[in-house]
Amino acid sequence: MIEVQNLTRKYGNHTAVDSISFKIEDGRIYGFLGPNGAGKSTTMNIITGCLAATSGTVTVNGCDIFEEPVKAKKCIGYLPEIPPLYPDMTPLEYLRFVGRAKGMKKAELNEAIPTVMAKTGISDVANKLIKSLSKGYKQRVGIAQAILGNPHVVILDEPTVGLDPKQIVEIRNLIKELGENHTVILSSHILPEVSEVCDEIIIISNGEIVASDTAENLISHFNPSTVTEVVIKGDADSAANAVAQLDEVKEVEIDDGATDGTAKLVITSGDDIREKLAEVFMNNGILVISMNLSKASLEDIFLEVTSENLHMLTGGAPVQETPAYNVAEDAGNAVDETNDNIVDETNNNSSEEADE
Amino acid sequence: MGAVFKKELRGYFTGFTGYILLAVMLVMMGIYTMIYCLSYQYSAFEFVYGNTVFVLMLFVPILTMRMFAEEKKQGTDRLLYSLPLKMSEIVLGKYFASLVVLGIPCFFTGIYPLILSRFGNVNFRLVYAAMLGFFLLGAALTAVCMFISLLTENQIIAAIISFAVLLLNYFMNNLTNYIPSTLFASTVILVLLVIVVGLIVWAVTKNAVLADIVSIVLLLVLIAIRLIKAELIQGILPKILNKIELFEQYFNIVYGSLDISTIALYLSTIILFCVLSVQVLERRRWA
Structure with a gap:
């Protein structure tokens, strides 16, 4: 050890x-x-x-x-x-x-x-x-x-x-x-x-x-949102409306480029909500052809956690000390804070830089 | 230590370095044996050692140039650091391996007097004292040059600096005549030396307070000596330099006085530079 x-x-x-x-x-x-x-x-x-x-x-x-x-x-x-x-x-x-x-x-x-x-x-x-x-x-x-x-x-x-x-x-x-x-x-x-x-x-x-x-x-833990791709048969708009009723859903996009009568819904949510989605589709009589969960890659996380330090390097607004993140010690809250900080500060920095 | 020793010794003889060094040394000694002992029919073999001692000025820098410089260049110093070895094992392993290479020509030439003794009178005590002195002188020079090899990562630079240092030491006796030995000049030189010592302390420890204290204490000592016993200071530098001249001392042995102070000088040079090498190797990790 x-x-x-x-x-x-x-x-x-x-x-x-x-x-x-x-x-x-x-x-x-x-x-x-x-x-x-x-x-x-x-x-x-x-x-x-x-x-x-x-x-x-x-x-x-x-x-x-x-x-x-x-x-x-x-x-x-x-x-x-x-x-x-x-x-x-x-x-x-x-x-x-x-x-x-x-x-x-x-x-x-x-x-x-x-x-x-x-x-x-x-x-x-x-x-x-x-x-x-x-x-x-x-x-x-x-x-x-x-x-x-x-x-x-x-x-x-x-x-x-x-x-x-x-x-x-x-x-x-x-x-x-x-x-x-x-x-x-x-x-x-x-x-x-x-x-x-x-x-x-x-x-x-x-x-x-x-x-x-x-x-x-x-x-x-680092991925604040989960994206679920659902391919359905039938009316995409009503399906999207039905899905949007769920509390967990943050965003629904419709991609109806397909010609075979199917449409793709891209649903962004906090957690994995596939079970609830299935229930909604079933209750509304919508045919589901496939459902896929796409996760953020490690690369996204890597860029996210190291980008803050990049801002320090490029002379962006001074950022407070990076909150060291260790799930083993305190899960949950600390994680969310970390994410929020990173996202907020990244946004702040980019907007300030844009102003200049 | 055994592992490093074996590796180093093998290193000398997997390339040409070891063979060429031995060949050159033996050829030079052979030529002098031819001229002195065979042509002029002298049986005083100790003068062969005395006259070939200048070859050490080339032999030793080439012997030691790779020692640490090459390790650093190849990145193998990292290996030595990460292996469970003490720094002293690394330094001594390398040092003893180079002593073996130095010892080989001594061993071979040690046979010549035995052969010569069949044809004339050889004073064995004198000859073997000269041989021992030759080896010890070589060992002391090797320690100095090993230390120089530690300071650079370029073998050629290591060899050139080593050669320059040995040359300076070889001619020290002549050069010291030009150092002024009046009381005033000696005092000035000593003050400058104190400042240099202070700067070295500062460079090594990065501690300005310590460097100041060391310098001030040395200066006070210097002033005290100057006031109480001024004659001690007069001409002190040439005296010291003459005392640490390694080559000149060797000729005392050749001329028949195996002085304990000469042996002590060689041994203390060896110990000093081995210890310094260990320290530098240890400090390297801070760079």
């Missing part, structure tokens, strides 16, 4: 990571999501002991990374953004070196290295020089190095950058596999990747955590 408390890292006057706190529970895959320069790599470098923090603490399995670095680092396998490889070594030699540095005995190494190589699919290139390997293989050697010795936590900084689509899929599957036996933290600015692979997502922007939850919770 990793516990990060009030971690701050400054480079001169620039604050790369601003007093962030979070907990990494065992046996899950965590995704660090954020735009470039958000502080993902800095945070990871601090957790792994590659960088010192300006203030704050990081404990790995109860060991403080600054006080007992050797003990803490034993629990961590780290793949930095640029795989730290020695070009004049073969993967086999390289893994031997890393294994020995991790304090593994010869017998352990003889057993662990083939396993790790098979897992990462680098057995074929075990005796080639690393400098002659392709980018994908280099990345795998980097991952092999990180998982050698079965560390508790595996931290991967942008593990799929620069790989071709096939390799990306392979690496993602590898990460999912790793997640079965290890705690994995990976960073990325690619949204589908994070939502596909990770159990829990930490969105970080301008050195602050702006949201942290599972992908589903993020989507359901």
